[in-house]
Amino acid sequence: MTDNEHEIPVKVVDRRWWARGEDGEGAAAERSSSKPSYVEDLERQLAEKDRQLQDAIGKYRQAAAEFDDSRLRLRREISKDIERGRREILADLLDVVDNLDRAVESASHGASAEAVLQGVEMVRRQFLTKLEGLGVTRIESAGEAFDPAVHEAITTVPAQSDEQDGRVVGVVRHGYRIGEEVLRPASVAVAKS
Numbered sequence: 001m002t003d004n005e006h007e008i009p010v011k012v013v014d015r016r017w018w019a020r021g022e023d024g025e026g027a028a029a030e031r032s033s034s035k036p037s038y039v040e041d042l043e044r045q046l047a048e049k050d051r052q053l054q055d056a057i058g059k060y061r062q063a064a065a066e067f068d069d070s071r072l073r074l075r076r077e078i079s080k081d082i083e084r085g086r087r088e089i090l091a092d093l094l095d096v097v098d099n100l101d102r103a104v105e106s107a108s109h110g111a112s113a114e115a116v117l118q119g120v121e122m123v124r125r126q127f128l129t130k131l132e133g134l135g136v137t138r139i140e141s142a143g144e145a146f147d148p149a150v151h152e153a154i155t156t157v158p159a160q161s162d163e164q165d166g167r168v169v170g171v172v173r174h175g176y177r178i179g180e181e182v183l184r185p186a187s188v189a190v191a192k193s
Contacts, residue, residue, distance in 0.1 A: 092130050099123040131176070139175035141168045141186040150175055152185040159191035167191055 015034070103119040111119075128138070139150050146153060146166055154172055159165040168188040175186030 089134065092133075093127075096123060096127045096130060099126060134178075136176050136178050136183060139177055139182070139186050141171050141175065141188050144168050146188070146190045150177075150182055150185055151188045151190075153190045154187045155189045156192045157189055159193040162193065164191045165193040 100120075100123050103116060103123060106119060107116040131137075141151060144167065146168055151168060152175075157169055159167075167190070168186075169191045170189035171186055172189065173187035176183045
């Protein structure tokens with residue numbers, strides 16, 4: 001047996017680029033391709049995630065711009081609706097003013113005091129009817145128990161009996177509600193013992 005019979009030939013390949021003396025573009029290309037495959041996969045995944053992120057950011061910006069436009073358009077529409085409603089209310093109240101003008105003209109042409117009073121009373125009823133149509137109602141206070149939520153006591157008077165104590169005995173200025181909310185409290189005189 002000789003020494004050559006048991007020897008296994010081994011071939012060694014040196015993959016170090018600097019050991020081979022290569023440089024320049026070829027060496028750089030080999031260096032970049034010499035990355036492990038899992039690193040290349042991760043870089044591809046990172047590039048895909050960056051693209052998805054940029055797409056999402058673009059969609060977000062577009063949605064935010066559309067939302068701002070919608071909000072601005074809604075504000076304009078609400079303002080127009082409020083203005084339209086205000087004009088309708090004022091047009092209704094102009095009817096009352098027209099009737100007051102007629103009453104003043106009638107009084108200036110020598111109509112009797114009773115006829116003028118009757119005309120003004122009709123205009124007052126018309127005005128209160130218009131207010132009721134808008135949801136405004138008068139707070140009935142006379143004889144009711146004093147309620148600070150709807151009454152404003154401007155004076156007190158001596159109570160003539162025990163059951164009159166704490167009750168409204170006079171209304172100086174009527175109060176009004178709009179729906180369930182107090183628009184203006186009634187100014188009243190309250191009996192105290």
